[in-house]
Amino acid sequence: MLLLIFCLFIAIIVIQFFYYVIVFGKFSFAKPQNETPKKIPISVIVCAKNEEENVQNFIPLLAEQNYPHFEIVLIDDASSDGTLDIFEAFEKQYSNIKLVKVENNEAFWGSKKFALTLGIKAAKYEYLLFTDADCYPTSKDWITKMSSQFTQQKNIILGYGAYEKIAGSFLNKLIRFETLLSATQMFAWAKFGKPYTGVGRNMAYKREEFFKTNGFIDHMKIRSGDDDLFINQAADKSNTTICYLPDSFTYSKPKTSFKEWFIQKRRHVSTAGHYKGFDKTQLGLFYISQLFFLILPIILLVFQYQWIVVVSLIGFRYLFTWITMGFAAGKLKEKDVIYWFPIIEMVLIFNQLNVFISNTFKKPVHWK
Structure with a gap:
């Protein structure tokens, strides 16, 4: 034995x-990434539900990006707090912001995928860059860096969504190491020709890739997975690449209690059960x-x-x-x-x- x-x-x-x-x-052992700046028009898409504090702080950081042609599509997913009011104020303040208001729909109750679908259809431009309402870019060149990886063949870009550092917190180190490990797996398998996931905090794709898979229709009934299930279905070695340029990162506020983080991990792991074999x-x-x-x-x-x-x-x-x-x-x-x-x-x-x-x-x- x-x-x-x-x-x-x-x-x-x-x-x-x-x-x-x-x-x-x-x-891990790849050379520093090259970039070829593009001037393609970009639609930045942000879906929010009850995120009044985050959107108040972070949307201006998106609106002030140093990029020649972009719009921000703000999607209010039937928020019950002041998120919609803040979005409406931003729409008046910034000429490149478009607001999409989503009302509760009995067939798609509480579905982020339904809200995102409406936002994607409302977007003016073909190239779409996604982040979450509780995220912010590391620099004013975020759009420039992420869009630099688009080519005629590569229509899906997987970026890094990091978490803020909290000094003296072991839980924070735990969360950030798990995020590091997940990102290493994600980027490595994509470079290996087997992309399988992405994070909605930082990813981009051309709208045609969305419609090729009929959007989220094959997994619409699964409440999560607007990012990873879509990438798992749509991405392959010919259309997908990664972006790990430092100025391309986004940051989010991490959970501050083990219970909250554990609940978050349960949601993420449950979605992985629907991946390809x-x-x-x-x-x-x-x-x-x-x-x-x-x-x-x-x-x-x-x-x-x-x-x-x-x-x-x-x-x-x-x-x-x-x-x-x-x-x-x-x-x-x-x-x-x-x-x-x-x-x-x-x-x-x-x-x-x-x-x-x-x-x-x-x-x-x-x-x-």
Whole structure:
């Protein structure tokens, strides 16, 4: 039995090496990204529901972007607070803002996808850039940097949506490392020719890609997934690229309690169950290899079975994962979380298990 566990542990190390070095390395060890500034007209689309404080602060940052031809499509998804009033004030203040008012529809009650569909149809321009109401760009060149990656072939751009840093908060480091890991996976698989997800906080695509898949129609009944399910369906190696230029990032305010973050993760994980078969398999295999890497060596070390080899393999695994994630963190400006890597990784692995168990017995709540 111990021999079998030992062989399984070696297989786990091989799987982990494949993911971190072969796949994730496509992004982590990539050269700095080139950019070719474009002057294509862009429609920036923001969908909001009960976000009065965020939109008051962040919409001016979008309106003041240093880009020659763009509009901002503000979608109020039947807000019950002052969001609509603020949007109407912005519409009067800025000539390039267009307001889309969405009323509750019995067939699409509380559906962000329905609201986004109306906004996409109302957009003046063919190239669409998306962010969330609680996000803001890192610079006035956000549109310039994201649009620079469009080409005749590449009509889908996957960007990085980061979270603000909170000094002295372990939860904040946990959230940002998980975001870093997810982005590394997203970017790496896209460079590998297998794009599978995107984040609505920062992504762009040409409107024709939206209509090629009939929009969100195939997953309209799934409350979440306006970003990742659409990308999972529409993206492929020929039409998709990534953008990791520093000025292309957006930032959001992170959750400040573990309970709120746990609920958020439950929503995200539940959506992944609707991905294509290959994508579910590779994500599942990665997580299983993460979990078994923690469990199997404990058993072997308790019985002191080949303990020198086991310890050496543990060290080797942490070496290549730390290097890979370190390079990724450098590209995405998240270096400080790497110092906590082993501890954060263990917490994330068991939290993921908790999310899976929780979602098995009760479905999470989506949108507001």
